[in-house]
Amino acid sequence: MPELPEVETTLRGIESNLVGRTVSKIDIRQPKLRWPIPDELTSDMVGQEIINLTRRGKYIGVHTAKGTLIIHLGMSGSLYFVPEGTPPLFHDHVDFQFSDNGNWLRYTDPRRFGAILWTTENWTTHDLLSHLGPEPLSDEFDVELLHNKAKGRKVPIKTFIMDSKVVVGVGNIYANEALFKAGIKPNRMAGNISKARLKVLVECIKVVLAAAIEQGGTTLKDFVGGDGKPGYFKQELSVYGRADKPCVSCERPLKEIRLAQRSTVYCSHCQT
Incomplete structure (x- = not known):
């Protein structure tokens, strides 16, 4: 998708x-x-x-x-x-x-x-857009916003950042990648994560999305860009689609779980 x-x-x-x-x-x-x-x-x-x-x-x-x-x-x-x-x-x-x-x-x-x-x-x-949260690459999306929205939330952090009412456009691929980069386990409850760690996560979301745009997106199956060319960010993926393969940081096998019916891959050693 x-x-x-x-x-x-x-x-x-x-x-x-x-x-x-x-x-x-x-x-x-x-x-x-x-x-x-x-x-x-x-x-x-x-x-x-x-x-x-x-x-x-x-x-x-x-x-x-x-x-x-x-x-x-x-x-x-x-x-x-x-x-x-x-x-x-x-x-x-x-x-x-x-x-x-x-x-x-x-x-x-x-x-x-x-x-x-x-x-x-x-x-x-429009009804389809009026409820949307801030753009992830905008200044509006910062740690203050994410921390305030996360307070008291008993939902996995990966599911939380994929909620378009919280922030738009952080889909499954990039949620996996940003959480790995931030060192946060994807099934940790959003409300239990410190503000300092959420600040790192905000920065990682921005970095991962910006890098993916620079590479033209991620071609996994059907996607080609408006110029008909595939995206090349797939070559940069650290965890998504790499279940059981060695972690790029510690070389331990990556684990796969399901969160909100989505494949979720992470490193049990590097992400806590």
Whole structure:
């Protein structure tokens, strides 16, 4: 499933080829995604110039003067450019065509858990986004915020930092990696972790996510960026997907448990 670094990588990959272009046609071949593509998308967006793109959590906002196209990649979705007139494959559900011709923006999603929505209001107030916590790479996400939200919480710290109401975009891969880097055992209760250790965790979350973005995300199965290239952060993974393999620090075998139905790998020696 694309996580924050993969979504940011996708945004950066398509942004320069979208901004300033005018939408001439939207070809919707499969409207039934996680939620139905709204009927007004075509009538409202065609003829609009794309002003800019932004990201909120795992959502991409494509902004025009009339409204915002909201895109979520779900578990297997991707956005990439194809030459004008390229025939679609079975899972290529939507094409965005432009008045200057050139490459089309294509949305593909084998599992159809993604979303393409439209709003004429402030997109951050949309029901899907209004509850979201701060961006992890922003100044708003700091130890004071995390410590205050963790007080009294009897939930594993890994589950806690993956809660989008606490902080957005810390998915399973990067939660595993950040906790390893911070030396914190993933099933420790969030409310029992000292402020000093939470400060280290905040710093590690930022470092891990920034590094993943720099590497273009993590390609495990379906993900490619907006330029069609895979992400290379998989080569940097210390624990995720490495159960029973030697720890990169102490060489003891890594352990795997399940937390909130998610695979969780950690080092019982380096993480306490």
